[in-house]
């Protein structure tokens with residue numbers, strides 16, 4: 001459903017991505033991995049039109065969206081949970097969720113306010129709190145809940161469990177697995193590569209803005225030499 005080819009991205013004169021090919025199929029979970037600074041976030045931003053690639057093409061469900069506004073790319077069924085979570089200072093939990101609500105591109109309304117609260121009961125207890133007054137784990141739940149309110153076909157999670165306590169992290173992983181089971185595709189960036197590779201379908205490793213490995217998650221998980229060389233675990 002998402003297909004990027006030959007992506008070259010620069011910040012000023014510094015080239016960060018060197019001709020990346022990347023795709024996600026309908027319902028597929030892809031683990032996007034690599035050490036710090038290798039270009040994972042930049043690849044996500046390039047595909048979403050947040051950073052403009054200098055060369056390359058991005059297609060969503062066969063439609064060329066290269067150079068389109070982020071909002072119009074997102075409306076094709078994508079939802080993005082950025083690193084840092086992106087809470088609005090003046091909005092409550094309820095407002096964050098309701099503001100995002102819309103049917104999916106195929107008219108689906110699977111994810112409703114009530115279903116998101118069932119998935120994240122902690123949010124139900126804090127509906128009138130400001131998003132910025134929540135704990136880190138609750139903010140991450142709210143970010144994912146807000147993303148689900150758009151009924152996406154592809155959920156993009158950058159550093160899904162970064163900085164969270166182990167128990168909260170476990171809850172987030174549990175929810176991400178449940179979301180996968182509903183058939184939503186995802187791209188997940190996370191430092192907990194072993195957990196991620198346990199349930200992802202495919203893994204992609206970036207080194208200095210190039211894809212050095214793209215294959216079944218199970219095979220990558222067993223390939224200790226690749227993991228140690230390119231990710232350092």
Ligand SMILES: Nc1ncnc2c1ncn2[C@@H]1O[C@H](COP(=O)(O)OP(=O)(O)OP(=O)(O)O)[C@@H](O)[C@H]1O
Pocket residue numbers: 011016034035036037038039040041042043
């Ligand atoms: N806005 C920016 N302006 C200039 N350089 C940037 C900018 N954002 C990222 N970079 C640089 O681009 C390179 C790739 O960064 P990117 O954030 O895409 O990597 P990453 O793999 O997501 O790493 P991390 O896990 O640290 O976020 C790094 O060298 C980084 O310093």
